[in-house]
Amino acid sequence: MSAEIESLKLKLREFAEERDWDQFHSPKNFSMAMIVECAELVEHFQWLTDEQSKNLSTETLDEVSLEMADIFIYLIRLADKLDVDLVKTAKRKMILNAEKYPIEKSKGLATKYNKL
Structure with missing residues (x-):
């Protein structure tokens, strides 16, 4: 795994351990949580034209970026749980x-x- 992703994986693991959240962090739960976050991402694009989806407002782009980060975080945690590079x-x-x-x-x- 790349050094940046490996570092992020370790920080996310520590974040969860400090909060005693690891008990909730099963592969099943992460896969379900990703679907929820994907739906939240898609919601920003619902009913937009292709052109509108390429030209989001600054505020919407920030919201979309945060949804993408949620998905990325859950994916990294799922990979960590399953030992997938x-x-x-x-x-x-x-x-x-x-x-x-x-x-x-x-x-x-x-x-x-x-x-x-």
């Missing part, structure tokens, strides 16, 4: 995606890999 796994997933979506078959298309 997110950076390593993301790199592995990129390789798998490149195999599923070769440039010559997928360029400019939003088609799922099994329909290419």
Whole structure:
């Protein structure tokens, strides 16, 4: 894991331990909490046009950023609980995606890999 993510993981772990929250921090609970935060993120974009979603007000962008941070924090804590190296796994997933979506078959298309 990158040094910055590793440092953040340790700070988040310490934050939870200091508050005796680890008893609530199961993989099940983190996955459910992420869904809630994702819904809160999506709510900011509901009913906006594509163009409006790219040009958020400063206030809305700040709120969106905080929702993204909540999701990121829960994801890091979930990875910590399951001993998953997110950076390593993301790199592995990129390789798998490149195999599923070769440039010559997928360029400019939003088609799922099994329909290419």
